[in-house]
Amino acid sequence: MAIWDDLPKVNRQYPAMGHRAADGSNYYISNQNLGAANTPYARTITTSHFPVKSELPDAGQLFDDLMKRPDESEVPFDGNKAGVNMLLHSMASVITHDIFKTKPGDPTINQTTSYLDLSCLYGPTKEEQSQIRTGVDGLIKPDVFSDARLQFQLPSTVYLLILFNRNHNYIAKQLLTDAVNVQENYRFTHLAGKDSPRLSAERTDDIVFQTARNINIACYTNVVFHEYLLTILDVDVKGTYSLAPNEQTPKDASYGNVVSAEFSFIYRWHSGISREDADWLKSIPIDKYLKLRKEFSFQLTAVENDGNEAAIQKAKMEHGKAMMGLLPEFGLSKEDYSLGPMCIGYHRDPATKVYSNKDLLQMLTNGMERVTSKMGARKVPESLREIEIEGIESARRQGLCTLNEFRKHFRLKEYNSYEEMITGPECPKADPVVIAALEKHYGKDGINRVEFYPGIVLEATDGEGISQGYSIIRAILADAINLIKNDRFLVYGLNPHELTHWGYNYYRASGDERQDGLIFKKIVLNCFPEWDRPELQERLKNPFRVSGEIHKV
Numbered sequence: 001m002a003i004w005d006d007l008p009k010v011n012r013q014y015p016a017m018g019h020r021a022a023d024g025s026n027y028y029i030s031n032q033n034l035g036a037a038n039t040p041y042a043r044t045i046t047t048s049h050f051p052v053k054s055e056l057p058d059a060g061q062l063f064d065d066l067m068k069r070p071d072e073s074e075v076p077f078d079g080n081k082a083g084v085n086m087l088l089h090s091m092a093s094v095i096t097h098d099i100f101k102t103k104p105g106d107p108t109i110n111q112t113t114s115y116l117d118l119s120c121l122y123g124p125t126k127e128e129q130s131q132i133r134t135g136v137d138g139l140i141k142p143d144v145f146s147d148a149r150l151q152f153q154l155p156s157t158v159y160l161l162i163l164f165n166r167n168h169n170y171i172a173k174q175l176l177t178d179a180v181n182v183q184e185n186y187r188f189t190h191l192a193g194k195d196s197p198r199l200s201a202e203r204t205d206d207i208v209f210q211t212a213r214n215i216n217i218a219c220y221t222n223v224v225f226h227e228y229l230l231t232i233l234d235v236d237v238k239g240t241y242s243l244a245p246n247e248q249t250p251k252d253a254s255y256g257n258v259v260s261a262e263f264s265f266i267y268r269w270h271s272g273i274s275r276e277d278a279d280w281l282k283s284i285p286i287d288k289y290l291k292l293r294k295e296f297s298f299q300l301t302a303v304e305n306d307g308n309e310a311a312i313q314k315a316k317m318e319h320g321k322a323m324m325g326l327l328p329e330f331g332l333s334k335e336d337y338s339l340g341p342m343c344i345g346y347h348r349d350p351a352t353k354v355y356s357n358k359d360l361l362q363m364l365t366n367g368m369e370r371v372t373s374k375m376g377a378r379k380v381p382e383s384l385r386e387i388e389i390e391g392i393e394s395a396r397r398q399g400l401c402t403l404n405e406f407r408k409h410f411r412l413k414e415y416n417s418y419e420e421m422i423t424g425p426e427c428p429k430a431d432p433v434v435i436a437a438l439e440k441h442y443g444k445d446g447i448n449r450v451e452f453y454p455g456i457v458l459e460a461t462d463g464e465g466i467s468q469g470y471s472i473i474r475a476i477l478a479d480a481i482n483l484i485k486n487d488r489f490l491v492y493g494l495n496p497h498e499l500t501h502w503g504y505n506y507y508r509a510s511g512d513e514r515q516d517g518l519i520f521k522k523i524v525l526n527c528f529p530e531w532d533r534p535e536l537q538e539r540l541k542n543p544f545r546v547s548g549e550i551h552k553v
């Protein structure tokens, strides 16, 4: 053991930098911009295949022939065999909106942080973060979340954001209790002032906010690396196996992270949308929302480039007006808009501005009891046509690789034929309709021309756990590991100093709790104590599968 190796080449822990910057700019000390919001996506794979536009299939036709879920009269709905539910997909949606926010006018730019830091809840810039804070005792505004895109997602996704909002405020209140204050030598308080100098109210607000945020993110990542990933992999969540950062996590690799463009496609799981949610999508004009959002982004970019503040304000006002005009088509009103971030199908109480716990339970239950669709070719609800066309074209604009180039990078066997690509454990026989469509769009022997996107969505699924194509599963795991090992707050920051003794115990479901059903249940029942009934206690031990399937694992 060489004494030369005792100290790391670049110091990576600084007590003065124990809190995450809002925009993710202080993770890697030697390059502070790495992974910050509003910086370019990385690209993982270089392609040697760059066809001219006229050689590429029309994106709309690709969608119609290969991605669109047929009507049930033609092909009956086929649910996920392991009973994976929409709450898991909602969690995936929170994760993806935490790390990807592609700028509509320029898909090379990521408007959010490349770290699992709940930036969709807290806001990816200092200004956006200040909008959700109350400025008092580290609390955030009740039931508020930062990322406007999530208002147009599933109610179970909104539920998860509100859960982590309430968890933040629960934690912040705990940090100011006498018991925690005594244990922490009054490091947060301006109230008692015992042995330490009195802190200003502003300082207390900030230090409680930042510490509560660290603990809340630790809870969230614990759900991600435990219940969520284990359900995806079809491992029993009640076991002790976990990918969560722990003593064994490599300690020498936290150089910061930049998510790559490819991964924003890996995670477009629109084909898994349940039968009930696909029906629901038919009742809302999601394509009109996308159009407005795109137009606004183009306008804003143009006026921001001119630096004309009056024009910027005008563009924002006009966008607000246009959105307001669209709300009735989503069953929402001006009043809903004025009360806080919206959720389609639900309304805040005008007096308290929060959602009722009854409604929140409904949002959660719907997520838990709706089984996801089998994935693979021809599974995306037609309502998302425009969104998928935009996706295919955006992948092309960024020069992303082919499906086989992607597989080669991840040391997976390259496909020799379309048959091989769409046959697997869950799909033993290649669907001739899909083969014909692939031949139509990419040519008779065109397997090496199949684009990475939509290629990954069309692959045969493996029939286990979430049951995705193997390329997707392989890449999700690589991504999860990357998100842990390149985040110094996860590798070094989950300790009783950064999180407090109380927070350190709270974020971990340890010992019996780990055996018994874990951090998700613990958070939900802390935030919604009136739900602490035997049947829900039992149900929450396995939150990411529908009830009927829980005991089969």
Ligand code: HEM
Pocket: 089, 090, 092, 093, 096, 100, 101, 102, 103, 104, 149, 152, 153, 154, 264, 265, 267, 268, 269, 270, 273, 277, 281, 286, 290, 293, 387
């Ligand atoms: C009914 C449910 C859903 C709706 C209505 C929906 C709608 C949309 C829309 C409108 C976009 C375009 C993004 C934009 O605003 O610029 C989008 C993109 C995306 N969606 Fe979905 N989606 C749904 C479910 C999901 C789920 C379950 C996932 C799971 C992981 C997901 C992952 C993504 C990703 C990764 C993107 C690209 C985001 C980016 O690059 O910024 N979506 N979706």
Ligand SMILES: [Ca+2]
Pocket: 098, 099, 112, 113, 114, 115, 116, 117, 118, 119, 120
């Ligand atoms: Ca983030």
